[in-house]
Amino acid sequence: xxxxxxxxxxxxxxxxxxxxxxxxxxxxxxxxxxxxxxxxxxxxxxxxxxxxxxxxxxxxxxxxxxxxxxxxxxxxxxxxxxxxxxxxxxxxxxxxxxxx
Amino acid sequence: xxxxxxxxxxxxxxxxxxxxxxxxxxxxxxxxxxxxxxxxxxxxxxxxxxxxxxxxxxxxxxxxxxxxxxxxxxxxxxxxxxxxxxxxxxxxxxxxxxxx
Amino acid sequence: xxxxxxxxxxxxxxxxxxxxxxxxxxxxxxxxxxxxxxxxxxxxxxxxxxxxxxxxxxxxxxxxxxxxxxxxxxxxxxxxxxxxxxxxxxxxxxxxxxxx
Amino acid sequence: xxxxxxxxxxxxxxxxxxxxxxxxxxxxxxxxxxxxxxxxxxxxxxxxxxxxxxxxxxxxxxxxxxxxxxxxxxxxxxxxxxxxxxxxxxxxxxxxxxxx
Amino acid sequence: xxxxxxxxxxxxxxxxxxxxxxxxxxxxxxxxxxxxxxxxxxxxxxxxxxxxxxxxxxxxxxxxxxxxxxxxxxxxxxxxxxxxxxxxxxxxxxxxxxxx
Amino acid sequence: xxxxxxxxxxxxxxxxxxxxxxxxxxxxxxxxxxxxxxxxxxxxxxxxxxxxxxxxxxxxxxxxxxxxxxxxxxxxxxxxxxxxxxxxxxxxxxxxxxxx
Amino acid sequence: xxxxxxxxxxxxxxxxxxxxxxxxxxxxxxxxxxxxxxxxxxxxxxxxxxxxxxxxxxxxxxxxxxxxxxxxxxxxxxxxxxxxxxxxxxxxxxxxxxxx
Numbered sequence: 001x002x003x004x005x006x007x008x009x010x011x012x013x014x015x016x017x018x019x020x021x022x023x024x025x026x027x028x029x030x031x032x033x034x035x036x037x038x039x040x041x042x043x044x045x046x047x048x049x050x051x052x053x054x055x056x057x058x059x060x061x062x063x064x065x066x067x068x069x070x071x072x073x074x075x076x077x078x079x080x081x082x083x084x085x086x087x088x089x090x091x092x093x094x095x096x097x098x099x100x
Numbered sequence: 101x102x103x104x105x106x107x108x109x110x111x112x113x114x115x116x117x118x119x120x121x122x123x124x125x126x127x128x129x130x131x132x133x134x135x136x137x138x139x140x141x142x143x144x145x146x147x148x149x150x151x152x153x154x155x156x157x158x159x160x161x162x163x164x165x166x167x168x169x170x171x172x173x174x175x176x177x178x179x180x181x182x183x184x185x186x187x188x189x190x191x192x193x194x195x196x197x198x199x200x
Numbered sequence: 201x202x203x204x205x206x207x208x209x210x211x212x213x214x215x216x217x218x219x220x221x222x223x224x225x226x227x228x229x230x231x232x233x234x235x236x237x238x239x240x241x242x243x244x245x246x247x248x249x250x251x252x253x254x255x256x257x258x259x260x261x262x263x264x265x266x267x268x269x270x271x272x273x274x275x276x277x278x279x280x281x282x283x284x285x286x287x288x289x290x291x292x293x294x295x296x297x298x299x300x
Numbered sequence: 301x302x303x304x305x306x307x308x309x310x311x312x313x314x315x316x317x318x319x320x321x322x323x324x325x326x327x328x329x330x331x332x333x334x335x336x337x338x339x340x341x342x343x344x345x346x347x348x349x350x351x352x353x354x355x356x357x358x359x360x361x362x363x364x365x366x367x368x369x370x371x372x373x374x375x376x377x378x379x380x381x382x383x384x385x386x387x388x389x390x391x392x393x394x395x396x397x398x399x400x
Numbered sequence: 401x402x403x404x405x406x407x408x409x410x411x412x413x414x415x416x417x418x419x420x421x422x423x424x425x426x427x428x429x430x431x432x433x434x435x436x437x438x439x440x441x442x443x444x445x446x447x448x449x450x451x452x453x454x455x456x457x458x459x460x461x462x463x464x465x466x467x468x469x470x471x472x473x474x475x476x477x478x479x480x481x482x483x484x485x486x487x488x489x490x491x492x493x494x495x496x497x498x499x500x
Numbered sequence: 501x502x503x504x505x506x507x508x509x510x511x512x513x514x515x516x517x518x519x520x521x522x523x524x525x526x527x528x529x530x531x532x533x534x535x536x537x538x539x540x541x542x543x544x545x546x547x548x549x550x551x552x553x554x555x556x557x558x559x560x561x562x563x564x565x566x567x568x569x570x571x572x573x574x575x576x577x578x579x580x581x582x583x584x585x586x587x588x589x590x591x592x593x594x595x596x597x598x599x600x
Numbered sequence: 601x602x603x604x605x606x607x608x609x610x611x612x613x614x615x616x617x618x619x620x621x622x623x624x625x626x627x628x629x630x631x632x633x634x635x636x637x638x639x640x641x642x643x644x645x646x647x648x649x650x651x652x653x654x655x656x657x658x659x660x661x662x663x664x665x666x667x668x669x670x671x672x673x674x675x676x677x678x679x680x681x682x683x684x685x686x687x688x689x690x691x692x693x694x695x696x697x698x699x700x
Contacts (some may be wrong), residue, residue: 002127004120005134008490019477020404020460027402027482034405034483039476052487060120076139077119079490082127083134087152089491090108090179091189102227104220105234160220176239177219182227183234187252190208190279191289202327204320205334260320276339277319282327283334287352290308290379291389302527304520305534360520376539377519382527383534387552390508390579391589408690419677420604420660427602427682434605434683439676452687479690489691502627504620505634560620576639577619582627583634587652590608590679591689 003031003057006086008079010040013047013072022051025066031057048075103131103157106186108179110140113147113172122151125166131157148175203231203257206286208279210240213247213272222251225266231257248275303331303357306386308379310340313347313372322351325366331357348375403431403457406486408479410440413447413472422451425466431457448475503531503557506586508579510540513547513572522551525566531557548575603631603657606686608679610640613647613672622651625666631657648675 013022019037026035032055041048053063064074081087113122119137126135132155141148153163164174181187213222219237226235232255241248253263264274281287313322319337326335332355341348353363364374381387413422419437426435432455441448453463464474481487513522519537526535532555541548553563564574581587613622619637626635632655641648653663664674681687 002124002135004123006136006487018460019480023404023480023482024402032483034481034485034487035402036406036479036481036487039478042476050490052490054485054487060118076142078139079136080119080123081134081136082123083132085134085154086488087106087134087136087154088186090150090152102224102235104223106236160218176242178239179236180219180223181234181236182223183232185234185254187206187234187236187254188286190250190252202324202335204323206336260318276342278339279336280319280323281334281336282323283332283354285334285354287306287334287336287354288386290350290352302524302535304523306536360518376542378539379536380519380523381534381536382523383532385534385554387506387534387536387554388586390550390552406687418660419680423604423680423682424602432683434681434685434687435602436606436679436681436687439678442676450690452690454685454687486688502624502635504623506636560618576642578639579636580619580623581634581636582623583632585634585654587606587634587636587654588686590650590652 002082004060004080004082005054005056005058006079006081007051007053007058007060007063007077009051009053009063010075010078011049011051011067011072012075013049013070015042015045015047017071019049022049022067022070022072025070026051026053026063029059029062029066031055031059050078102182104160104180104182105154105156105158106179106181107151107153107158107160107163107177109151109153109163110175110178111149111151111167111172112175113149113170115142115145115147117171119149122149122167122170122172125170126151126153126163129159129162129166131155131159150178202282204260204280204282205254205258206279206281207251207253207258207260207263207277209251209253209263210275210278211249211251211267211272212275213249213270215242215245215247217271219249222249222267222270222272225270226251226253226263229259229262229266231255231259250278302382304360304380304382305354305356305358306379306381307351307353307358307360307363307377309351309353309363310375310378311349311351311367311372312375313349313370315342315345315347317371319349322349322367322370322372325370326351326353326363329359329362329366331355331359350378402482404460404480404482405454405456405458406479406481407451407453407458407460407463407477409451409453409463410475410478411449411451411467411472412475413449413470415442415445415447417471419449422449422467422470422472425470426451426453426463429459429462429466431455431459450478502582504560504580504582505554505556505558506579506581507551507553507558507560507563507577509551509553509563510575510578511549511551511567511572512575513549513570515542515545515547517571519549522549522567522570522572525570526551526553526563529559529562529566531555531559550578602682604660604680604682605654605656605658606679606681607651607653607658607660607663607677609651609653609663610675610678611649611651611667611672612675613649613670615642615645615647617671619649622649622667622670622672625670626651626653626663629659629662629666631655631659650678
């Protein structure tokens with residue numbers, strides 16, 4: 001089965017749990033080479049962050065479990081890349097509109 | 101017959117079928133080297149995703165069958181590249197307007 | 201006579217003729233190394249696509265004949281490049297306006 | 301006298317004269333290595349195109365004569381580069397305004 | 401435990417404490433290779449700056465202590481990267497909207 | 501004294517004096533390796549052009565004299581670079597505003 | 601103490617003092633390898649310019665003294681980089697908003 005090379009996840013995390021902890025714990029998982037946690041939006045109690053996890057063989061279930069163990073909630077899976085490299089982004093033309 | 105090097109497909113998928121499954125199954129097909137699945141829009145039941153599939157010889161029929169086997173629907177074929185490399189994007193000038 | 205290195209064509213094609221067919225057939229022409237077909241707009245019967253055809257010696261007449269054989273119509277020739285390389289795009293300054 | 305390395309010309313051409321002819325004829329001129337012709341705007345009879353001509357020693361008079369021989373009209377000279385390379389584009393700051 | 405490779409912090413600092421001091425002191429910390437301090441907004445007493453701190457093993461607690469020792473306040477942790485490299489930025493598609 | 505490596509000048513020139521002449525004459529000056537002349541705006545009599553002059557040791561006075569000899573007027577000096585290389589452009593953050 | 605590698609300064613300068621002089625004098629300072637002076641805004645008497653000064657060991661006090669000696673005023677310190685390289689720019693997400 002093709003391994004996961006890159007995951008981009010939209011996650012809600014408690015303000016009191018440090019962003020550094022998310023980046024560290026996820027980077028320590030087997031098959032993960034690097035993790036970036038970027039703040040998108042913040043509220044009094046909750047922060048919306050984007051997690052980018054890259055590696056030779058990222059284990060989705062372990063990533064999800066790790067997020068939950070830190071009190072986070074997986075809001076959506078924004079991108080998954082499998083295989084040997086990250087395909088180039090597709091720049092949608094003038095929004096391939098539907099004239100139905 | 102020239103082989104397909106890159107496919108960009110606009111697909112509707114059931115929310116309950118994991119994005120990871122689409123990326124993995126497509127990457128396991130012969131002739132596919134890498135697959136990216138990117139979320140565009142999501143609803144209670146359905147998600148609109150962009151699939152980018154790249155490889156030396158991508159088999160369109162197999163890709164389509166794989167999508168359907170996972171409960172997805174091919175909404176449109178946004179880009180097809182055949183041959184030895186991916187030609188550079190054309191940046192349309194001030195929208196080559198038609199003054200007819 | 202200088203050979204054509206790159207063609208960008210605005211084409212209307214019947215929905216029922218597969219985009220893949222256009223990319224494959226054009227890539228099989230002599231002198232063509234790679235072809236990209238990108239969806240711009242779609243209607244119930246017709247799709248507006250951008251064809252980018254690149255090679256050492258692209259034969260314009262054969263490309264046009266191939267498009268017509270697939271039921272397509274050449275809407276406009278958006279870009280033609282001849283010679284040894286593709287010159288850098290010109291970024292028009294604050295739209296070189298005419299204050300006549 | 302320093303040679304011209306790059307010319308960007310704004311040209312009006314009759315619709316019935318093929319864009320391919322402009323690209324080919326200009327590329328065949330001595331001192332020209334590559335030519336790109338890009339459609340900007342089109343009307344029933346006339347097309348506004350941008351010509352980018354690059355080479356070791358582009359001859360301006362010959363380029364102009366070639367355009368006219370094909371029924372085109374030189375509308376403006378948008379860019380001329382002389383010397384050993386193409387200097388980097390200047391990104392004007394918040395439009396160096398004049399508060400006079 | 402995976403080391404921190406890059407930190408991006410949103411910080412409020414007193415106007416009278418030089419930006420140069422923040423950049424210098426942070427760069428002198430063990431595990432830090434380079435620091436950029438960029439002005440975002442300024443008021444009569446307070447400046448809002450973005451701190452980018454990169455190195456093989458950035459120590460978050462020391463960075464925070466250094467900021468406070470200079471009279472600054474950590475406003476938010478905008479980005480944390482752990483592991484072997486900085487993963488590529490995720491370009492969110494047409495704002496992965498939620499049509500609930 | 502450090503030499504000038506790059507000059508960007510905002511110049512007004514008579515329409516009847518060819519843009520090519522400006523690019524050629526400036527490129528022929530000692531210490532100049534390349535010149536780009538780009539049209540910004542044009543009127544019935546006058547054209548506003550941006551001159552980018554690069555070289556190992558650009559002589560400002562000679563450049564200015566050359567412009568005047570061709571009937572041009574130096575409107576503003578938009579950029580001057582001295583030293584060993586061209587420093588990277590500074591991308592101002594959300595316009596470092598002043599909340600005074 | 602970590603050396604300054606890059607300074608970006610917002611400076612007001614008298615119109616009659618040449619921009620070239622600022623670029624030259626700053627480039628002649630010890631520890632400075634290159635300087636760019638870019639016009640942002642101009643008034644009858646005063647010009648607002650951005651100074652980018654790069655080198656192995658830029659001396660902030662000398663830079664400030666040099667600016668003042670030429671009749672300039674340091675308006676703000678927009679960026680300071682210390683250490684071994686210039687960290688990559690942080691692209692703030694959808695403006696990490698605060699929903700307090």
